Amino acid sequence: MRAETDVTIxxxxxxxxxxxxxxxxxxxxxxxxxVVVRDLTLTGGTATKAVAAGGVGGGGILCERAGGATLTLExxxxxxxxxxxxxxxxxxxxxxxxxxxxxxxxxxxQAGAGAFVIGVGAAxxxxxxxxxxxxxxxxxxxxxxxxMTGGKDATVDLVDTxxxxxxxxxxxxGLGLADGGVPDTSTRVTCTGGSFVGNVAExxxxxxxxxxxxxxxxxxxxxxxxxxDFGAAGTDEDNTPADTYVYxxxxxxYASGASFSCDxxxxx
Numbered sequence: 001m002r003a004e005t006d007v008t009i010x011x012x013x014x015x016x017x018x019x020x021x022x023x024x025x026x027x028x029x030x031x032x033x034x035v036v037v038r039d040l041t042l043t044g045g046t047a048t049k050a051v052a053a054g055g056v057g058g059g060g061i062l063c064e065r066a067g068g069a070t071l072t073l074e075x076x077x078x079x080x081x082x083x084x085x086x087x088x089x090x091x092x093x094x095x096x097x098x099x100x101x102x103x104x105x106x107x108x109x110q111a112g113a114g115a116f117v118i119g120v121g122a123a124x125x126x127x128x129x130x131x132x133x134x135x136x137x138x139x140x141x142x143x144x145x146x147x148m149t150g151g152k153d154a155t156v157d158l159v160d161t162x163x164x165x166x167x168x169x170x171x172x173x174g175l176g177l178a179d180g181g182v183p184d185t186s187t188r189v190t191c192t193g194g195s196f197v198g199n200v201a202e203x204x205x206x207x208x209x210x211x212x213x214x215x216x217x218x219x220x221x222x223x224x225x226x227x228x229d230f231g232a233a234g235t236d237e238d239n240t241p242a243d244t245y246v247y248x249x250x251x252x253x254y255a256s257g258a259s260f261s262c263d264x265x266x267x268x
Contacts, residue, residue, distance in 0.1 A: 011040030047083030055085025087116030112146030119152030142176035172212030173199035208245030215264025
């Protein structure tokens with residue numbers, strides 16, 4: 001679906017937009033456009049369009065090359081979408097996305113199965129409040145979400161949002177985040193009052209079951225937890241094999257209501 005003027009898409013109880021496995025469910029690629037989607041389930045999307053990160057991206061929703069565009073999702077469920085590359089449920093580059101309520105579930109991708117967030121064309125900001133990111137599967141990293149710079153800043157704020165039951169074959173069952181190869185850019189993710197529980201990284205050598213942080217280029221990359229629930233040691237709510245892992249540094253285990261910060265030097 002494409003649009004060149006501001007758009008509001010309102011569903012109703014039980015309304016479903018099924019892309020039928022042939023294309024992305026919703027594509028936004030117009031500078032400055034404001035799009036609101038409410039009370040709708042997007043499913044059956046398969047990414048076919050090449051994206052700046054490489055490969056294809058955005059099975060359920062693709063918001064790219066749209067500097068200044070805003071996308072508001074109100075009680076929207078993004079489920080059962082796929083791509084062989086980036087962002088099975090949601091791919092965001094250069095947009096501001098606000099998600100209130102709803103869920104991102106059962107999507108698949110190589111990286112960022114639930115959502116892949118990158119700043120290439122313009123700074124990218126994603127705010128997710130009172131939502132669920134669950135049961136997504138990545139064949140590489142970032143089962144729930146993957147966030148990185150690509151020349152511009154990328155920021156994700158998770159507020160009262162549960163990230164649970166997501167899986168990656170590498171690091172970052174719940175969340176993978178990385179800096180990019182362009183100086184003076186930053187990748188920032190915060191979790192406030194939500195939770196990372198029951199996420200799994202299948203590669204024991206990269207034990208970021210909840211959060212996997214990579215700082216390879218020396219740019220700013222950080223994850224901050226403020227009162228975020230990471231389960232309790234020895235329970236089935238634990239992230240496996242550890243809650244957080246900073247590549248080349250250490251793995252860390254936290255509990256309920258944890259407040260800490262991680263960057264390229266480790267977590268504290």
